[in-house]
Amino acid sequence: xxxxxxxxxxxxxxxxxxxxxxxxxxxxxxxxxxxxxxxxxxxxxxxxxxxxxxxxxxxxxxxxxxxxxxxxxxxxxxxxxxxxxxxxxxxxxxxxxxxxxxxxxxxxxxxxxxxxxxxxxxxxxxxxxxxxxxxxxxxxxxxxxxxxxxxxxxxxxxxxxxxxxxxxxxxxxxxxxxxxxxxxxxxxxxxxxxxxxxxxxxxxxxxxxxxxxxxxxxxxxxxxxxxxxxxxxxxxxxxxxxxxxxxxxxxxxxxxxxxxxxxxxxxxxxxxxxxxxxxxxxxxxxxxxxxxxxxxxxxxxxxxxxxxxxxxx
Numbered sequence: 001x002x003x004x005x006x007x008x009x010x011x012x013x014x015x016x017x018x019x020x021x022x023x024x025x026x027x028x029x030x031x032x033x034x035x036x037x038x039x040x041x042x043x044x045x046x047x048x049x050x051x052x053x054x055x056x057x058x059x060x061x062x063x064x065x066x067x068x069x070x071x072x073x074x075x076x077x078x079x080x081x082x083x084x085x086x087x088x089x090x091x092x093x094x095x096x097x098x099x100x101x102x103x104x105x106x107x108x109x110x111x112x113x114x115x116x117x118x119x120x121x122x123x124x125x126x127x128x129x130x131x132x133x134x135x136x137x138x139x140x141x142x143x144x145x146x147x148x149x150x151x152x153x154x155x156x157x158x159x160x161x162x163x164x165x166x167x168x169x170x171x172x173x174x175x176x177x178x179x180x181x182x183x184x185x186x187x188x189x190x191x192x193x194x195x196x197x198x199x200x201x202x203x204x205x206x207x208x209x210x211x212x213x214x215x216x217x218x219x220x221x222x223x224x225x226x227x228x229x230x231x232x233x234x235x236x237x238x239x240x241x242x243x244x245x246x247x248x249x250x251x252x253x254x255x256x257x258x259x260x261x262x263x264x265x266x267x268x269x270x271x272x273x274x275x276x277x278x279x280x281x282x283x284x285x286x287x288x289x290x291x292x293x294x295x296x297x298x299x300x301x302x303x304x305x306x307x308x309x310x311x312x313x
Contacts (some may be wrong), residue, residue, distance in 0.1 A: 003224040004178065005040040005300075007032070008046045008214035010230050014084065016130070021087050024163060027293065029091040040179045041178050041220065044088065046212040048080040048189030050186050052207065053128040053158065055079050056209040065170035066177050073160070074192055074203025079108055096183075105183040111169040111201055111243070112191030112208055112216075118159065118163035126162035127267050131155030152268045160208040162191060164173050165213040169201065169222055178221065187213045213276035218312065219282045226279040226288040227300070228272045233292045237263055247306045252277060255308060266291070276308040286310070 009028065015021045036042055052073075059071040068183040085107030092105040124147055132140065137148035137156035151157045168174070168187065177184045190208030194201040211228055218226040218244050234246040237258060250258075269290075276288035291298075291305030299305030 002039050002041045002181065003042070004221055005035065005225045005227065006043045006214060006221065006223045007035075007216035007296075008047075008211055008226075009227045010210075010228075013052070013229065014046065014087075016050050018087075021051075021084070022025070022091075025091040025279065026088045026095075028088065029095040031293060031296050032092055033095045033101070035300060036101075036183060037080045038042060040225075041181055043174065043178060043184045043186055043217065043223070045187045045210060045217065046084055046088065047186070047210040048084060049086060049126075049128050049207070050130065051127065052080040053130060053188055056128070056272065057130075072195070072203060073205040073207075075190050077207065078109060078203075079190050081107075082191065084188055085109075085185045087171060092183055092185075093102065101109070101252065103181060103183060105185070106177055107185040107188075108170050108177070110173055110191045111194045112165045112176075112187065112213055113167040113169060113197060113201070114163040114193045114204065114208065115166060116195040116197075116204065118161070120163040121161045124159045125149075125162045125266065126160050126209065127151045127157035128160055128207055128278070131157055144295065149194075152165070152265050155266075158245050162209050163206055165208050168213070168217055168220060169194065171217075172219070172237065175221060179193075187217050209271050209275075210273045212278070215275040215279040218279050222306070223283070224277075224286065226278045226283075226286070227289070227296065228276065228278065228290045228292060229293045229296055230269075231297050235269060235306055235309050239269075249307050249309060252308070252310055254281060272276045272310070280308050280310050 015024050042128045056076045079109040089107045104242050146158045149159050174186050190210040190213040193204050193208050195204050196251050238244045279288050283292050287306040289305045295304045
């Protein structure tokens with residue numbers, strides 16, 4: 001019986017333009033198929049921070065010129081799922097065909113239920129879109145009323161509400177595709193955030209953290225392994241200091257201690273570690289791994305990456 005693997009791919013790893021993304025997904029595809037050949041049934045989730053911000057900005061610019069209607073943010077999220085999923089699906093299917101594999105790849109446009117009264121709506125924290133200088137951010141805030149915050153020393157980005165994911169609406173469909181041994185792309189950008197009103201789902205302006213939704217999906221699918229691919233090979237403590245240290249293994253207890261002391265930054269490693277904790281706490285004997293896309297295969301072979309384990313509670 002094949003093991004189920006959920007891989008969360010960072011949106012920044014896909015580039016900032018469609019052309020750059022097309023180049024990078026070819027590399028992603030090779031990594032995914034290498035892991036598939038090791039006996040895993042795979043679900044891929046992905047971020048969309050840069051992409052959804054660009055789409056939203058383009059729609060706003062078009063509206064200012066009276067060429068396009070106002071586009072709600074949830075619809076912008078759906079657009080980003082579509083075009084990122086299309087690029088990933090095409091690259092993965094091409095790689096499958098190149099290796100003469102009969103396996104199929106499918107993208108599921110995914111909605112995720114949130115609580116409309118989630119406290120996140122009164123305290124937005126999720127960065128989206130491009131980086132701005134302080135002066136540019138202040139101008140945007142004054143003109144459009146957006147909220148900007150400095151993002152991990154890299155510049156200023158617009159922030160929106162990031163409510164907790166409660167339920168993957170299309171979970172049964174994803175499970176059926178996985179049972180057929182298809183490679184599934186789902187919950188892109190953390191999923192399209194929806195609330196339930198009068199028995200119907202309705203999109204809402206927010207961005208659910210991709211790693212939290214990925215953990216929710218891994219838990220609900222009863223995945224055997226949860227992997228977050230980011231820009232670094234291993235989680236570090238004392239980042240940027242003389243005593244900086246790579247972590248090979250991190251227990252739940254150690255992770256909680258590091259989070260409590262502010263070791264990991266909000267817009268960077270913190271949500272990734274929190275998502276891994278959530279999965280490991282729910283999965284008996286389960287492990288989560290944080291590593292880079294370049295070293296994903298080696299990490300699953302036990303040669304690198306940071307492994308989060310349940311011991312130490």
